[in-house]
Amino acid sequence: MKVAKIRLRQEPYKSFIVHNEKDPFTPWHHHPEYELVLIIKGKGKRLVGDHVARFEKNDLIFLGPFIPHQWVCEIDGDQINGPFDEAFVIQFGYDFLGEKFFEIPENSCLKRFLLESNRGYEFFGKTKDRIISILHEMFDMNDVQRLYALLRIFEVFASTREYHLLASPNTADSFQLTHDDPMKKAMQYILQNFQNNIQFSDLLALTNLSYASFYPAFKKAYRMSFKDYLITVRVGYACKLLTEGSMQIAEIAYDSGFENLSNFNRQFKRIKGLTPSQFQKQYRAENIPAI
Numbered sequence: 001m002k003v004a005k006i007r008l009r010q011e012p013y014k015s016f017i018v019h020n021e022k023d024p025f026t027p028w029h030h031h032p033e034y035e036l037v038l039i040i041k042g043k044g045k046r047l048v049g050d051h052v053a054r055f056e057k058n059d060l061i062f063l064g065p066f067i068p069h070q071w072v073c074e075i076d077g078d079q080i081n082g083p084f085d086e087a088f089v090i091q092f093g094y095d096f097l098g099e100k101f102f103e104i105p106e107n108s109c110l111k112r113f114l115l116e117s118n119r120g121y122e123f124f125g126k127t128k129d130r131i132i133s134i135l136h137e138m139f140d141m142n143d144v145q146r147l148y149a150l151l152r153i154f155e156v157f158a159s160t161r162e163y164h165l166l167a168s169p170n171t172a173d174s175f176q177l178t179h180d181d182p183m184k185k186a187m188q189y190i191l192q193n194f195q196n197n198i199q200f201s202d203l204l205a206l207t208n209l210s211y212a213s214f215y216p217a218f219k220k221a222y223r224m225s226f227k228d229y230l231i232t233v234r235v236g237y238a239c240k241l242l243t244e245g246s247m248q249i250a251e252i253a254y255d256s257g258f259e260n261l262s263n264f265n266r267q268f269k270r271i272k273g274l275t276p277s278q279f280q281k282q283y284r285a286e287n288i289p290a291i
Contacts, residue, residue, distance in 0.1 A: 119165045123163045203226065
């Protein structure tokens with residue numbers, strides 16, 4: 001499960017990429033461009049670095065360069081006549097407006113936003129609504145209009161704090177590993193199979209390493225043991241399901257890869273400091289619309 005370096009084709013005489021992506025979405029990959037992704041249709045599982053969560057229509061994500069990512073779409077019964085998953089994607093390089101554009105004093109906040117995006121952002125609130133509105137306008141724009149629409153999005157980037165960070169803080173460093181590094185292979189396997197019963201022996205076979213070699217190497221790369229890393233990914237995925245509120249807590253436990261509810265409750269509280277039910281109640285209380 002190699003991280004592919006996949007780059008969208010940039011048309012001649014255009015400074016940035018606007019792309020309409022349809023199912024099947026691009027597999028686990030990365031690229032040197034910044035990327036803004038709006039899900040137009042579809043739902044499923046989103047992987048950004050070591051972060052795993054659910055996604056659905058209007059999911060809006062911004063990614064910094066070289067962070068691996070993938071949207072894994074679910075097949076609906078309604079898709080018997082073909083896939084209908086779709087995303088609107090914008091990609092640009094740091095220097096697409098010239099080497100000095102992001103360096104000028106007026107762009108200091110925008111520059112900081114870009115430099116801190118190596119963990120990925122998920123937008124929410126009025127920021128999300130405003131960016132989605134601009135992106136929908138861009139569908140029917142010509143190239144010149146799209147450039148100035150992107151500058152309007154940059155204006156939003158420069159002032160907003162309405163986003164969640166996705167991948168963990170150590171992600172940026174860990175992805176500096178070479179593509180065929182055994183630890184990166186192990187991480188990719190965990191992210192794509194965390195809902196299943198992953199055995200330590202599976203990782204040893206995948207990386208072709210002994211226990212004595214694998215354990216310290218994994219801990220050095222990800223600052224935690226394999227077991228803690230797997231539990232952290234599962235709890236992160238469970239948090240997303242809890243905020244959606246469409247499943248019972250017991251269902252969420254099993255869907256996140258935990259074998260029983262008591263272990264899920266114990267591990268969740270150890271990592272989050274709250275039980276799953278307390279986390280869900282707190283989230284609902286903080287997101288009650290103002291009257």
